[in-house]
Amino acid sequence: MSGHSKWHNIQGRKNAQDAKRGKIFQKLSRELFMAAKSGGPDPADNPSLRLVMDKARAANMPKVNIKRALDKAEGGDDTHYDEITYEAYGPGAIPVLIHTLTDNKNRTNSAVRVAVTRSGGNMGAAGSVSYMFDRKGYIVISREGLDVDEDQMLEDVLEAGAEDLQTSDDAFEIYTDQKDLAAVRDALEKKGYKLETAELTMIPKTKTEIPADKVEQFDNMIDKLEDDDDVQDVYYAGTFPEDSEAK
Template identity: 70%
Template sequence: MSGHSKWNNIQGRKNAQDAKRGKIFQKLSREIYMAAKSGGPDPDSNPSLRLMLDKAKAANMPKDNIKRAIDKASGSEGADYEEITYEGYAPGGVAILVHTLTDNRNRTASEVRIAFTRNGGNLGETGSVNYMFDRKGYIVISREELDTDEDAMFEDVIDAGAEDLKTSEELFEIYTDPKDLPDVRASLEGKGYKLDTFELVMVPQNLVPVPEDKIEQFHHMIDALEENDDVSEVFHAGDLSDEE
């Protein structure tokens, strides 16, 4: 139940870069729009929308932005976004998934392909790497100033209904069945824990070390994808140290 943190490998760099570039509200708006469009504008009956609204609030997204995204989904105006997942390999043969929300399929496909090919990667067919990842609920709790040891945290996590707990010096990482994420989150918050993040992620079943001579190229590819306005999430199976 314990092990080296993959926070940086899976999601940490994405969150930091999105915030620095001021794009997080734009991406959240589209995700709220898609959730409301597919499941309705009422978060009480739409778990996906409820999760996105919680993420938006945690990111301090203005209420007007949230309302505008929901109103757009409820009416006939606005862009018609679709979700497309691209699969392939990064430098070093590392499996990678790229989730996008786009109103122009051709534009997005071209830009994603360029990010792959210019940085030593290659796109694959649909289904070529998706089976190497598992969809999971993911919660992170910082250990800083947290008066809880690993045994106590393990008990609370299992009582909350989670599947797995990974620990490092800085973090507790909690994995759940996707459908159980809201209940696990509510249980942990009810016990007084402050959650650093909570979201649905694609977790690689096995990690692949990135060859030393491919690390810089690997980062360039991930950066190129994350800088794309149409890209909402990037997941990879690369095994990198925190320093790398």
């Protein structure tokens, strides 16, 4: 694979995310709690929890915060969160998936709808957007200080069981079948690679450039959604104009 990367987009938003670090930790705590409640607090016996813990470490979440979330689950806290994924079209008719964990559906329904519609988007019916995305495993290995070329990395990731490799100046991005993520992660770590992140994500099958006159509205919608305590992840099948120019 080639072209502009998911990792580039993540890094491009990093400064804004740094300012929201406390909120990110809060959301990760919710994911850790849910994973531990459903599969137990030991990541060795709970692959879902291991993935969330990897995600938490990649976000530099303090160990004490991780332990607090696991202790809460192990301690019998009866808080329940519903997983709800909303489908929408953002400004410029860009497909958007919004994954939430909520203890109050009405509150979340209202907040997501307001964030989308007041930014010039529209809510979609169930199934209207999700078919445009594939659920994949996603692994990032930074190229900083790494003396491995693209050919060697491709050989290693395919041997580990991955499906695809995307290379940029900053990182190697590896895509796997969702069922193979843990196995590929473990195989690459055994080869000595340090992984920046290893997680399940939604990858758009195709991307459309966000119209220049809709960029501000679209960015505003994403910020409002990511700022909501109940929104865990936002995925969209669009590229910003400057991303397209960099291809």
